[in-house]
Amino acid sequence: MDAIVVEDLRKRYKDVQALDGVSFSVREGEVFGLLGPNGAGKSTTVRTLTTLTQPDSGRALVNGEDVVKHPSRVRRAIGYVAQDSGVDWEATGRENLLLQGRIHGMSGTQVKKRVDELLELVGLRDAAERVARGYSGGMKRRLDIAIGLVHQPRVLFLDEPTTGLDPEARAAMWEEVERLAAAESLTILLTTHYLEEADRLAERVAIVSRGKVVVEGTPDALKSNLRGELVTVELGDVDGRAENAAQLVRDLDGAHEVTIDGRLVRARVPNGASAIPTILGALDANGFPVAAVTTQRPSLDDVYLHYTGRDFASEDEEGKQ
Amino acid sequence: MTETLRHTGWMVVRQVRNLMREPIWVAMMIIQPMLWLVLYGQLFSKTGAQGPSKSSYVAFLLPGVVCMNAFFGGTWAGMAMISDLNRHVVDRFLAAPASRLAIVLSQVLRAGITATIQAMILLLVGLALGVRVHGGFPGWVVVLAAAALLAMVFAGFSNGIALLVRKEASMIATANFVGLPLMFLSSILVSIALMPGWIRAIAKFNPVDWGTRAARNGVVYGSGWGHASAYLGFLVLAAAVTSLFATWCFRAYQRSI
Numbered sequence: 086m087d088a089i090v091v092e093d094l095r096k097r098y099k100d101v102q103a104l105d106g107v108s109f110s111v112r113e114g115e116v117f118g119l120l121g122p123n124g125a126g127k128s129t130t131v132r133t134l135t136t137l138t139q140p141d142s143g144r145a146l147v148n149g150e151d152v153v154k155h156p157s158r159v160r161r162a163i164g165y166v167a168q169d170s171g172v173d174w175e176a177t178g179r180e181n182l183l184l185q186g187r188i189h190g191m192s193g194t195q196v197k198k199r200v201d202e203l204l205e206l207v208g209l210r211d212a213a214e215r216v217a218r219g220y221s222g223g224m225k226r227r228l229d230i231a232i233g234l235v236h237q238p239r240v241l242f243l244d245e246p247t248t249g250l251d252p253e254a255r256a257a258m259w260e261e262v263e264r265l266a267a268a269e270s271l272t273i274l275l276t277t278h279y280l281e282e283a284d285r286l287a288e289r290v291a292i293v294s295r296g297k298v299v300v301e302g303t304p305d306a307l308k309s310n311l312r313g314e315l316v317t318v319e320l321g322d323v324d325g326r327a328e329n330a331a332q333l334v335r336d337l338d339g340a341h342e343v344t345i346d347g348r349l350v351r352a353r354v355p356n357g358a359s360a361i362p363t364i365l366g367a368l369d370a371n372g373f374p375v376a377a378v379t380t381q382r383p384s385l386d387d388v389y390l391h392y393t394g395r396d397f398a399s400e401d402e403e404g405k406q
Numbered sequence: 407m408t409e410t411l412r413h414t415g416w417m418v419v420r421q422v423r424n425l426m427r428e429p430i431w432v433a434m435m436i437i438q439p440m441l442w443l444v445l446y447g448q449l450f451s452k453t454g455a456q457g458p459s460k461s462s463y464v465a466f467l468l469p470g471v472v473c474m475n476a477f478f479g480g481t482w483a484g485m486a487m488i489s490d491l492n493r494h495v496v497d498r499f500l501a502a503p504a505s506r507l508a509i510v511l512s513q514v515l516r517a518g519i520t521a522t523i524q525a526m527i528l529l530l531v532g533l534a535l536g537v538r539v540h541g542g543f544p545g546w547v548v549v550l551a552a553a554a555l556l557a558m559v560f561a562g563f564s565n566g567i568a569l570l571v572r573k574e575a576s577m578i579a580t581a582n583f584v585g586l587p588l589m590f591l592s593s594i595l596v597s598i599a600l601m602p603g604w605i606r607a608i609a610k611f612n613p614v615d616w617g618t619r620a621a622r623n624g625v626v627y628g629s630g631w632g633h634a635s636a637y638l639g640f641l642v643l644a645a646a647v648t649s650l651f652a653t654w655c656f657r658a659y660q661r662s663i
Binding site for chain 2 (some may be wrong): 132135136137138139157160161163165167169170171172173174175176180184185187188189190216232236
């Protein structure tokens, strides 16, 4: 059974079509990433799946239950970590967790035991009796995640789990999510506008742009659908014969999109590891010294550009406005 | 139903506990009503504003200040809702199987509890100033009930507004707009007998005056329980109406997100 099924969701806010027919599905036990720039419709999708927002049309099932017809069954099955922290600042970490457990109908002993376990799991045991106002951004985020996990949900929604965190806290959060996915055998749907985050955490991703899913698949599959890896050769002293070197590379089998930038020759090849010896051999045979060579697999950045025809960073900036 | 009650209980505990962590808020909650009592008590002591009542002005004023304090507290109750909205605590409850009614009711009840505690403190301060509750035990009950109900009437209204405007500045403006006029359109400071006819006519429909009259029967006269019960009954109805209004506004909020 799929943990999440989304079919043609549409939602309009006044003059913005936030969701324009979103469809995807998430398998049980999978970490699934919704990737897209700000304003693409990721959060609206998550808010619909967590029963906060009513869609105009379309259908969504979470843990087999329809989010519109049986919202309270869905709520019992899910944990939701919103983009904006839902931590009660004036309550301690423990109090935040106890209340959430109570709301989920857990008994006193049950909830106390679970809260101790979670405080340990997210590394907040020592801060548990402190009021959350004094927590760092990373600590609040970890508390948010613990709040989402109190009732041992089947499906966890993480909406932009690392936005606003510094790089160190972000790396720690990534480890946290990986650990939780394993320890709690959860289905996780995470949204992010960090390409590297989706690449690192998600087994499969759906790229969302302007209220639609443009492509869905594993990060690796999406990247290999592009035209291969980028090889960059830094030439040694070639006395202005760089263009000749580029032409040499251009003539090799499989190399395409060969460009030259000073002494840097860039080429796309199907497979970097096997192409490098050929390229270096050809250059060496023709007396071109090589200072350095690197290969780069296509990033999700390239994938985004390829499928939407738009640059991720500029789209992201636009979405913020 | 029991779930709603249980959730309301947990949420009231949360709010009261959070407030108790604000020492300045607690201090103000205790000092402010005393300040009103002393200030107004002195200011109007020689004006005969208590009208035909034979009591001292302070005795006349005490139930008035209790009610003023309760309904002012109520008008500000929506600030806590705005803070919960801004901090996304409300959304967190909504994505969990929290009773929707409890989210609103807990705010209203909390205002009632706060007002009751303040009323008790004021009555004790009154005792120290030589103001006796003439109604004895029933008198105490009537005053405390009037305070609790008035706070809840206005907390329902205030939470409704909070859910509609969702901004502190608009909330503050509304609370100010409502608070002072309603105080002056009631017998909190001045006897009904001394009011111009048109204010007296309006006061009849002012919940603040219902509470004040009931509380005054308890403190000053120690009689008129029939009237007092009727006024308290009106306040129960008014509290139900404003709580319904707040619930309706909560649904509107849910639809808008």
